[in-house]
Amino acid sequence: MLRKKIEAAKELNQIMSDYYHELDHASKSKDKKVAWCSSVGPAEILRSLGFEVYFPENHSAMLGSSRMATDLIPYANAIGYSPEICSYLTADIGAYLKQITPLSKVYPDIKSVPKPDVLVFNTNQCREVQDWFGWFANEFKVPLVGISTPRTVDEVTNEHITFIAQQMENLVKPLEKISSNKFDIDIFKHIVALSRECSELWKKVLETAATMPSPLTFFDGTIHMGPAVVMRGTQQAVDYYKILLSELQERVKNHIGAVDGERFRLYWEGMPIWGRLRHYSELFASLKTCVVASTYCNSWIFKAFDEKNPFRSMAKAYTELFIVRSDEIKEKYLNEMIEFFKIDGIIFHDAKTCPHNTNSRYGMPQRLEKEIGVPNLVINGDLNDLRCLSDDQSRTSIEAFIEQLEES
Numbered sequence: 001m002l003r004k005k006i007e008a009a010k011e012l013n014q015i016m017s018d019y020y021h022e023l024d025h026a027s028k029s030k031d032k033k034v035a036w037c038s039s040v041g042p043a044e045i046l047r048s049l050g051f052e053v054y055f056p057e058n059h060s061a062m063l064g065s066s067r068m069a070t071d072l073i074p075y076a077n078a079i080g081y082s083p084e085i086c087s088y089l090t091a092d093i094g095a096y097l098k099q100i101t102p103l104s105k106v107y108p109d110i111k112s113v114p115k116p117d118v119l120v121f122n123t124n125q126c127r128e129v130q131d132w133f134g135w136f137a138n139e140f141k142v143p144l145v146g147i148s149t150p151r152t153v154d155e156v157t158n159e160h161i162t163f164i165a166q167q168m169e170n171l172v173k174p175l176e177k178i179s180s181n182k183f184d185i186d187i188f189k190h191i192v193a194l195s196r197e198c199s200e201l202w203k204k205v206l207e208t209a210a211t212m213p214s215p216l217t218f219f220d221g222t223i224h225m226g227p228a229v230v231m232r233g234t235q236q237a238v239d240y241y242k243i244l245l246s247e248l249q250e251r252v253k254n255h256i257g258a259v260d261g262e263r264f265r266l267y268w269e270g271m272p273i274w275g276r277l278r279h280y281s282e283l284f285a286s287l288k289t290c291v292v293a294s295t296y297c298n299s300w301i302f303k304a305f306d307e308k309n310p311f312r313s314m315a316k317a318y319t320e321l322f323i324v325r326s327d328e329i330k331e332k333y334l335n336e337m338i339e340f341f342k343i344d345g346i347i348f349h350d351a352k353t354c355p356h357n358t359n360s361r362y363g364m365p366q367r368l369e370k371e372i373g374v375p376n377l378v379i380n381g382d383l384n385d386l387r388c389l390s391d392d393q394s395r396t397s398i399e400a401f402i403e404q405l406e407e408s
């Protein structure tokens, strides 16, 4: 075993199983309403109104990691969704058209994704979530509501926050009607407080990787981020990250690295390649290289949540995200991460179907290298469509990149 196993994975599997079974139960019994939410959408409002909250992006990542996605994408292409656009969207619609789900592989009693009563998006990450959810709203004949966020934001101003907070407040009335529950500001504040606590713990988990050797890899992060994505705003997520954090702190105390004999420390910028997590994890570990941190896992750290000012703080938290920001702000952030995690090199993943989470196309790697002298490598691939990736080519480039680090 080249990468050390995290014991807390047992608890993780249990709470993820509970989460998906609760959704399945709500969908079948109709005793609770189900809301589909984009990954950085207003989950706290939905939870406070008693919805079970389902995240299609998490389902699409499962389609990727189970390597089902590549075969399903053509079914969405056949109804007019281009192979060039988001392969989360095309894989998810393809899976629905074929009536299959990776959930059934993990939980044989779950036969389908939960049926939505409403779909809720925020275009802070991309416009694709609106198109994707719009297709399902039409298919299930249920309402689609959402928030439009400006993109390429430089400083997040009071005007931005007012504009977005107002849209969030405007969601309450229609969602009250769909949920048949009355909005209670105290419940909402409590959920925002739980999201903040989850986010703070997740940040501490990721920051353990600043230690040398790092107790954690990016590949562990992509698995253990599950509760921060789909269960933020719940006590279960908070409890889980306390367990995970304590295991990682124990590793730090005992100088146990996730990768044996860590020689180099890399930063991963861009989407994971879900169908190749194990492949890359083992490749880097065999080169005694630890990918210690990533923008992707960091994206579920929301510093602004404040239960005293729930709508405005949520608006701020969901607009301060890396993906929403200008290149200038992104470069400043990456500079800080490189220094904090003591990074030797950056891997930029150019994901063919996600321009929004690809930052290597407008000269950013070159600017960063010039400014801080940290070398980089761009890998061409995709989050879900494995036809966009050449394993041999990326292996050769990674090995050459490590050799370059050895020589410098």
Ligand code: SF4
Residues within 6 Å of the ligand: 057, 086, 087, 088, 089, 125, 126, 127, 128, 129, 353, 354, 355, 356, 357, 383
């Ligand atoms: S950010 Fe990229 S991967 Fe995520 S939904 Fe948007 S286009 Fe798809």
